[in-house]
Amino acid sequence: MTHHLAAALLALPLAFTAAPALAQGGAQGGAQGGAQGGAVPAAAQGLWANGQCSDPGALLFLTGRYWALLPQAGAQEMWRVARTVENGGYTLAVADDPDQTRLILRPSGTALETGTPGPKQPDDALPGDAPATQWARCPGLPAHLALLHGEGLSFVGALDGFESACASGGTEPCVGAIFAWADVTRDGVLAPAEIARLTRAATYMAMLATGTELEELAAAIGAGALGGLFAAQALILSYDYDGSGGLSMAELLQDRVPVPGIAGPAAPPGPPVAGPPLGGAALAGQLGALRTLIDQLGPMLGLPAR
Numbered sequence: 670m671t672h673h674l675a676a677a678l679l680a681l682p683l684a685f686t687a688a689p690a691l692a693q694g695g696a697q698g699g700a701q702g703g704a705q706g707g708a709v710p711a712a713a714q715g716l717w718a719n720g721q722c723s724d725p726g727a728l729l730f731l732t733g734r735y736w737a738l739l740p741q742a743g744a745q746e747m748w749r750v751a752r753t754v755e756n757g758g759y760t761l762a763v764a765d766d767p768d769q770t771r772l773i774l775r776p777s778g779t780a781l782e783t784g785t786p787g788p789k790q791p792d793d794a795l796p797g798d799a800p801a802t803q804w805a806r807c808p809g810l811p812a813h814l815a816l817l818h819g820e821g822l823s824f825v826g827a828l829d830g831f832e833s834a835c836a837s838g839g840t841e842p843c844v845g846a847i848f849a850w851a852d853v854t855r856d857g858v859l860a861p862a863e864i865a866r867l868t869r870a871a872t873y874m875a876m877l878a879t880g881t882e883l884e885e886l887a888a889a890i891g892a893g894a895l896g897g898l899f900a901a902q903a904l905i906l907s908y909d910y911d912g913s914g915g916l917s918m919a920e921l922l923q924d925r926v927p928v929p930g931i932a933g934p935a936a937p938p939g940p941p942v943a944g945p946p947l948g949g950a951a952l953a954g955q956l957g958a959l960r961t962l963i964d965q966l967g968p969m970l971g972l973p974a975r
Contacts, residue, residue, distance in 0.1 A: 707752060708753060709732065713781060714732055714733060715730075715731060716809070717729040717730070717804035719804055722808070722811065723811050725807075727739060728818070729781075734832060737877055745877055745886050746880050746881075747825065747878050748765075750764060759775045760773070768788070771785065773785070782801050782803055784802070785800075810822070817890055820870045820873065821874060821877070823870065824850065825873075825877075827846075827850045844918070850867075851863050853866070858913060858915035858916065860915045861902060861915070863901075864897070864900065864905070865897030865900065865901045869893040908921060
């Protein structure tokens with residue numbers, strides 16, 4: 670179990686390094702008659718509740734590039750925004766999944782109205798008669814949901830920054846961005862508890878990105894409290910070269926960045942390559958593989974059968 674969980678933790682930094690999920694223009698079929706952009710408007714970003722913030726029927730979490738829908742019962746899901754369209758007082762966010770899931774957004778101060786168009790409703794016919802859902806802005810998670818969603822949503826909230834850091838294709842800034850999120854104490858070293866937190870957050874994101882039931886998510890987070898510590902110990906035993914009991918950036922990057930002379934004489938860096946970074950398909954594959962690994966670990970971690 671230790672080695673499998675360690676592999677799961679390593680899969681996430683490798684995924685961001687190999688394929689930052691910036692799918693510029695990745696979705697097909699642009700909307701008609703509106704100005705297209707790439708990010709959810711700042712006025713719509715944040716945590717929203719359907720009902721009271723203290724006891725919501727559902728939560729909606731939006732960043733510039735992601736949205737997560739977390740109902741009180743049922744599927745917990747997350748999408749990455751491929752493009753947005755401003756049209757007639759609303760914003761249409763289109764995800765980069767195969768179904769090109771769409772979300773209509775109308776923010777107004779501390780209120781947000783959303784709609785989910787049917788699959789056959791064309792963009793130029795929106796908003797149409799799509800049912801509207803009302804949301805209220807919340808300053809934070811209620812106490813009874815913080816244990817389940819707190820770490821995971823903190824990680825999802827950092828994904829936009831990860832994408833920006835990984836867009837250059839360089840390993841060091843990409844891993845550095847994830848390291849900075851994980852380094853809670855800001856001492857430049859990841860302690861076992863910080864690595865365990867990263868493991869739990871990566872598991873949360875992988876499960877939401879591929880869709881999961883609330884009961885499955887709760888079981889995985891509960892099991893992760895112990896499994897994350899096993900993963901942390903495995904990583905420290907594998908990469909703690911100075912014996913400090915934690916992991917530094919230098920240790921994580923050891924032999925993972927170009928080493929002068931390994932492929933011939935070192936050459937000066939070339940000019941930056943223009944154009945968008947890789948699309949989200951490769952990252953989606955990594956997340957799917959991470960979710961498959963979680964499913965395979967299920968019997969050992971006591972998770973419900975799928």
